[in-house]
Each structure stands twice: as C-alpha cells, then as structure tokens.
Amino acid sequence: MSLTSADITRIASLARLELSPAEGERMRERINGFFAIVEQMRAVDTTGIEPLSHPTMAAAYQAAGRQAETAQAALRLREDRASEANQREANQRSAPAVERGLFLVPKVIE
Template sequence: MSLDQNDIAKLARLARIRIEPESVADLQQRLGDILNMVDTMQAVDTTGVDPMANPYDAFQRLRADEVTETDQREKFQAIAPSTEDGLYLVPKVID
C-alpha cells in the first residue's frame, strides 16, 4: 500500500492534525512502510471468523441511570485554557 500526497492531506484533515508541507514526503514514506507491514494480514483467509473486540467477548456493563457524580465544574474548568461564566471559550465560530 502506498499513499500519495492527497491521501496524506485527507488523513491529516480527518485526524485534525496540521501537517507542514515539508513533512508530507517523510510521512508518505513512513506511513507507507507501516501499512506495507500490516498488509501481510491480507493473505490470511478469515472467512467466517467473528471479529474480536474483547478477549472474553464481554460486553460493556450498563449502570442504573442515576446521578452519581457531584458537580465539580469549577475544579475541572480550573485546568482549561480559557473559560468564562462556566463555559469553555473557543475562537468565534459564527459571525
């Protein structure tokens, strides 16, 4: 599997990571190497094999829909880059 510059641009977009133009060629090479390595999987016939997400095929437990956490907004927002009146601030989205 090889990736072209458009693939890298698309992946960077999906992953929300800015990539400097001078890093694209290097990333193309390294991601291509990794994908070539993982592509050895494709030779294996897995027809009829159920995908395994958990080693014991366990399901995530559900808990009762009850309030169990206390309000710690101030503590949690104390470590935020920017807040005001209990809200997280980001650059203006709509003019």
C-alpha cells in the first residue's frame, strides 16, 4: 500500500492541517516508508509462534531455559522509592490558587 499526493492532501484536510507542497511530499515519503516496514513485518512467517503478554517475557523464557507456557516473566524493575525530597511547597509558590496542597483550576465543564 502506498499513498499518493492526493491522499496526503485529503488526510491533511480531514485533520485540519495546512501543508505546503514540500511538507506534503515529505509526509507522503515518511508514511509510505512506514507502510513498507509494515509490509516487511507482515511477510515474516509467524505460524506457531505464541504472542507474548510482555516484551520481557522472551528474555525470561530464554534465561530460564523453559518453554513459553511454563516460564514466568522476570521483570527487572528498580525499587519504587522516592529519589528526591518533597518540593511541593516550593513548586506551588507560583500557582495562582492552592488549597490543601492541590492546585486549584477554573471549572471548565458545566
């Protein structure tokens, strides 16, 4: 699949974007490049390959030397702890309105 200049003009119009001819051509080339990558990926035979529920599961399966059905995903996440001091008051000094540590904003939905 590839887009024409007319397609790009129509899409830009629908998105309410004003593109110069040079910008439109550049966007057409980039989008068509993306489509080419998608077509390359679609050409790969994935018959019999189970999808992963998390990208790190592949590494966990390989490290455990087990099949995908039995291995558990080992996430290598850092410890969840505060690394900086609480600076709420300093950050809220410039706010027009603050109440009990929260920024107050005008109501926008009636």
